[in-house]
Amino acid sequence: KRLILVGPPGSGKGTQSPIIKDEFCLCHLATGDMLRAAVAAKTPLGVKAKEAMEKGQLVSDDLVVGIINEALEKPSCQKGFILDGFPRTVVQAEKLDEMLERRGVKVDKVLNFAIDDAILEERITGRWIHPASGRSYHTKFAPPKVPGIDDVTGQPLVQRKDDTAAVLKSRLEAFHKQTKPVIDYYGKKRIVANLHAEKPPPEVTAEVKKVLS
Ligand code: AP5
Numbered sequence: 238k239r240l241i242l243v244g245p246p247g248s249g250k251g252t253q254s255p256i257i258k259d260e261f262c263l264c265h266l267a268t269g270d271m272l273r274a275a276v277a278a279k280t281p282l283g284v285k286a287k288e289a290m291e292k293g294q295l296v297s298d299d300l301v302v303g304i305i306n307e308a309l310e311k312p313s314c315q316k317g318f319i320l321d322g323f324p325r326t327v328v329q330a331e332k333l334d335e336m337l338e339r340r341g342v343k344v345d346k347v348l349n350f351a352i353d354d355a356i357l358e359e360r361i362t363g364r365w366i367h368p369a370s371g372r373s374y375h376t377k378f379a380p381p382k383v384p385g386i387d388d389v390t391g392q393p394l395v396q397r398k399d400d401t402a403a404v405l406k407s408r409l410e411a412f413h414k415q416t417k418p419v420i421d422y423y424g425k426k427r428i429v430a431n432l433h434a435e436k437p438p439p440e441v442t443a444e445v446k447k448v449l450s
């Protein structure tokens with residue numbers, strides 16, 4: 238399947254992705270994860286993206302369109318993919334349509350992680366991630382077996398630099414101004430499925446499976 242996950246910061250896109258990936262596609266492309274890896278490796282892309290990310294603003298359309306266009310060539314992404322955090326502007330959505338048209342494919346479903354803003358601060362400030370795999374935990378809602386340690390690799394967990402209450406405000410503003418119109422864009426194509434993203438993770442997973450089966 239070819240899927241897009243859209244929703245505000247902390248709505249659960251990254252949490253549901255590995256489960257969807259295992260069951261419905263082989264390919265998970267998260268622009269946020271790719272950009273964070275580029276920032277950590279200080280690549281030219283990372284250097285360009287760093288400042289906007291730390292302020293909670295979107296990086297330029299050209300940068301993210303370029304990384305997605307390249308990633309879609311991966312052999313593992315030929316039969317299906319999950320786009321997590323992309324497209325986030327209407328321009329990105331239009332560019333994606335062009336990229337897919339060139340490849341003769343189209344998006345099957347857009348999963349909209351609908352949730353009230355008020356819930357998100359607690360989710361964001363309690364999140365700990367394993368940078369190498371993208372796995373995320375939560376001190377209260379999804380604690381690791383050993384605090385501060387990844388269950389699978391035993392490596393240390395870290396907090397994202399943009400996971401503060403102050404930066405969350407900018408990220409939410411960007412979501413409402415720039416990304417909400419993307420949901421309308423796909424709504425007109427009648428491929429949006431609305432999820433109750435405020436529910437516990439297993440219930441959200443069940444909704445996703447119902448939509449996709
Ligand atoms: P990105 O990494 O995409 O961040 P985001 O959209 O803000 O989303 P998050 O990763 O914060 O949330 P999530 O929905 O994945 O939540 P998670 O499942 O981890 O982007 C970061 C930055 O990169 C952007 O600000 C921008 O600068 C740049 N960028 C990226 N893509 C771009 C693009 N296309 N264009 C331009 N710029 C771009 O869950 C959060 C926490 O809650 C976790 O701790 C988790 O354990 C917990 N949790 C999850 N689900 C539940 C649940 N159901 N109940 C209770 N707790 C839960």
Ligand code: ZN
Nearest residue numbers: 250251267269
């Ligand atoms: Zn994420």
